[in-house]
Amino acid sequence: MKLYGIGDFAKMVGVTQQTLRNWDKLGKLKPHHVSDSGYRYYSQTQLNELLRKKEPAQRMIVGYARVSSPKQKDDLERQIENIKMYMLAKGYSFEMISDIGSGIEYPYQSYSPSD
Incomplete structure (x- = not known):
């Protein structure tokens, strides 16, 4: 399974690292994995879900x-x-x-x- 660090993940979804930290605190988006040293990692599945939600409605x-x-x-x-x-x-x-x-x-x- 591919995991992304918070910096890479933030860039791919178009938010700041702080936004991801805030989402974690609020329970909006929990990291897939948090290392013993506190580093947050997000999965490919999470990336796909977020990018799918960000797609604009079908345009005419x-x-x-x-x-x-x-x-x-x-x-x-x-x-x-x-x-x-x-x-x-x-x-x-x-x-x-x-x-x-x-x-x-x-x-x-x-x-x-x-x-």
């Missing part, structure tokens, strides 16, 4: 294409195709979202300091 990948006006619909279609080709080449499972001119348009007004 979204491709997004946008143009400013309906006149650019051809540009939008090209963007969509380029994004799809890229995503497929990377092996991603994805959803595609496209948008035409959804920004809020404010009428132009000029202000002068004397107003």
